[in-house]
Each structure stands twice: as structure tokens, then as C-alpha cells.
Amino acid sequence: MRSAGSEPAGAKRGQGQPMLAAQRQARILEEVQRTGGVRVNDLTRLLGVSDMTVRRDLDVLDSRGLLTKVHGGATVRRSGSTDEPAFTVKAEMEQPAKDAIARTAAALVRPGTAIGISGGSTTYTLARHLVGVPDLTVVTNSLRVADVLHAHETTNPGANQTVILTGGMRTPSEALVGPIAVQAIRTLHLDQVFLGVYGMDAQAGYTSPNLMESETNRALVTAARNLIVVADHTKWGVVGLSAFAALDDAAVLVSDDGLSEDAREVLSDEVGELVLADRAGQ
Template identity: 70%
Template sequence: MLAAQRQSWILEEVRRIGGVRVSDLTQALGVSDMTVRRDLDTLARKGLIEKVHGGATARHPGSTDEPGFEAKVGRERAAKDAIARRAAELVRPGTAIGVTAGTTTHAFARAMARVPDVTVVTNSLRVAEVLHTHAVASQTVILTGGVRTPSDALVGPVAIQSIRALHLDCVFMGVHGMDEVAGFTSPNLMEAETNRALMSTARRLIVLADHTKWGVVGLCAIAGLEGAAALVTDSGLGQDGRTALADRVGELIVAGEEEEQPAMPEQNAHAVF
């Protein structure tokens, strides 16, 4: 394998899982420790990674940084699960909902899989996979087409065309960042456009975002804070964020700080694509 090929492979691994170890790279690539370290030095000089003791991590986030699904899924897992459980209580039988891509909406899919008689439209391969495996028999899952992003979202003209013909009761949206001035944002232009198309089909927008998303600004705006009928977050959100969001979103819901509703009864799983 040529040096450029090794470095491209290493960079893809860093973006996919968030970090790599020198020892793991030497085994995976079949090269020496010194060769791997030279490759890491090259990538670090180009500003593509951050070198750390024993390996490398993704560089400090900018407005266009888009970590892969695997890199994000383990972050703030307890907070995401709490948000997911609380958001699932907002899903009512007999409704049609949209679910965007992301690790928090992935957790949400697991939590709402037991709600019966719901039609779910999603552009997330991961969400569709969860519902295909765990959804109750009366749920219908519709997966849009499109171009796949690092977050396993399907985006672009094909996705938007299929979405625009729909009329949904509610959209549950994950975001890269939320900010008092910038609003809800994404680092991916096509994903932001696809999410806006999904929002335009729905009566209500519910945003799911853990406390680490506050103050983060991605390249492209999806919606202003006022566009959310509700925002479900976790108890780690500081008072400044709570105050700003409570003034702008329709309803601020902090998971774990109010009594939860009982879970829906479990039924047999089935999904239609």
C-alpha cells in the first residue's frame, strides 16, 4: 500500500470512530510503528488530525467537521437515552412522524419502537434498521432514498423529492449544534437542506439535543430556535442555555426532571420499506 493510500485509510478511520492507536494501525496495515508515526505526522501537518500520546484523534471541531456515526454514538449515551425515552412519550398512535438522522434520534427510534399504529418516515439508515428489527407489527417505516452522509443520513434531490409529497404530523430532528444566534445547524449542506424539506411537511417540529450541542455552530442553518414547537434536552444543560432556549422554543423539556409516562405495551415487530 502506498503512503497516500495508508494515510487516506487512517484519516477515514479517525473520522469514523473518532480516534486511532498506533498499535492498532500497525496490525491493520501490516507496517512498522515508525511508518505509522510518519503517516500521522503527515496528516497532522496538514491539519487533518490531532496527534496524541499513542495515536491520533479527530481535529478540534470546526463548522464543517462531521464525525461519523460510530464516532458519535458512544458520546453522552446516558443523556441521549434519557432524551429518547422522554421524546417517545410525545409520539401518539395513529400519527405519521418524520425522524432525521443522528445518534440521539437513533436512541429515540429504540424508545418509540413499541408505540403502535405509527407511520415513520426517515432518511436515516440507522433509524430504519432499528425499527425494522424492533418495531411493533402495526408500525410502518418508509425509508427515503438519497446520497449517504458520514452520519448515515440519506440526503440530496432524491430524498427531497420523496419527502415533499408527504404530510406529517410531527418531525423529530437531531441537530449538530444549537445556538442563541445561529439557531439549529448542521455541518453538511445537503443534510440541512433535506432536514428543512422534512420540516416543511410537518405540523410540529420537535428537536432532540443533549447539553453538549448548546453553543455549537455548524456551517449551515436548519431553522431558528423559534421553529421548534418543543426541544427535548437533558439535565446537563446549564442555566444560561435553559434561559435562552425557554425564551425561544415553544416548550423546553428537560428529560429526567419531570415524571415519565408509562411505556406502551409491547407487540410483535414488523416494518415495511
């Protein structure tokens, strides 16, 4: 028997009563609006509940149109074809898929070649897997990609990599775009171009929410002897404001095993080769 004023069995000092579902969901929305995206693991720690409870809350909020549930977490609800999340937000989402895609794509690169890498969180992850490839020339319009490769070259001078940053206007995705970037790319001939995309769709093809980024990506496509698109499964069915390439422009599309059967069927017919990286293998 407990004495008057003592804590209920199982209660923890310093903690109030467990949150009601509505309170948890309000807190989740607050986090999503504050950061642009949240992960299930982070929410379980923040709220002190199981991941199953968090996932149920995310399902409810997604069904009400208050956020977008994605693998491993949730993002702010996309308001339209011009919505462009910040790089830091995108980099937190689908990390296992992006790493699996990056490892698979990196295996396609050979020493002594010249490649192009576009802006984006998946291509940023790819760059981290390319630091060990010797005698590589990399042309990029991504500040993040250039930083990764330059940092490795500084500490490992034997890497013998040449990094060319295009210049241009900066976007929320940390890409350099516009006339300066396009002019720099138009003079080049690249063995491979690795392109991240905002969305890919059976009718719209590969798209971007940013008109100038779309124009810059179009120049990269033209410069490529072989175009390799890197895009996780959540990009399927997403359509940005401007299309810059058709699905069949890609010699290779590297995605992950979360891609739906319908998407696999369409893409297998359209792209030169569809490669699905195993997320669990990471």
C-alpha cells in the same frame, strides 16, 4: 526483607512501571485519533488508573487544544463548521443523556400518527424507544432508524408499523440526503418531526456541517405540523456550516439537565417548550 531480584511490594507480574503523565496523555491521544472518541471508563481500564486521573489528563489535553472533553469522555478536536464525525463515534458519546432524551421524546408519540425522524445518534436512540408504539407511520432519512424499526417489525409482526425510507445520498452520520430525499419529503404532511441537530446556537439556530443534510432537514421542518428537536447539552453553542431552522421553529426542544443556565434561559424564551430529561433517572 525481599531477596535480590524479587519484585517491589505491590508490583504485578507482567506489568511495567506505571506510565508517566506524558505517556498516558500520548496514549489517550492515540486512542482518540484512532476511534474518534473515547469514554472515561474505557480509558481507566486501558491505562490501569483511576477515573480522576483520566479526567485530569483530559483536562490537560483539552486546554492544549488537542481534543475536546465532553461529558463522560472526549472526542477529536472539531476543526471547523464542516467537520462531521462518523455515526459510530457519535453514538458512543453522551449515552446517558441521549437515552434520557429519547425516553422523554418517545412519550410524546401517539399511536395512529405519522411522524418523521431525521438522521443522527439521538434519533437512532429514539427509534429504539418507539418500537412498541402501534399503528405508527415513520418517515425517515436515517438508515439506522429504519433498521431498528424494520428489525422489530420482522420479529413482532403485530406491531403494525409502516416505515418509509426516503432514499438519497449517504452521509457520515448514516443519513440519506440530497434531491431524492428532499423530493420525497416535500410531498408529505407529518404530525410530528423529530430532528437531531449538529449544533444549536442563539444566533445561528439549528445547524448542520453538511449542506445537503441541511437542505433535507429543512424539508422535514416544512413537512412537520409540530417540530420536536432532540439535542443533548453538548450541542449548545456549536455552529455548523449551514443553518436549516431558527430556534423558535421548534414546538418542543428535548434536551437534558446538563444544559447550562444561560442556555436554558435563551431556549426557554425561544422554543415553544423546553423539556429537560433527567440523566440520573435512567
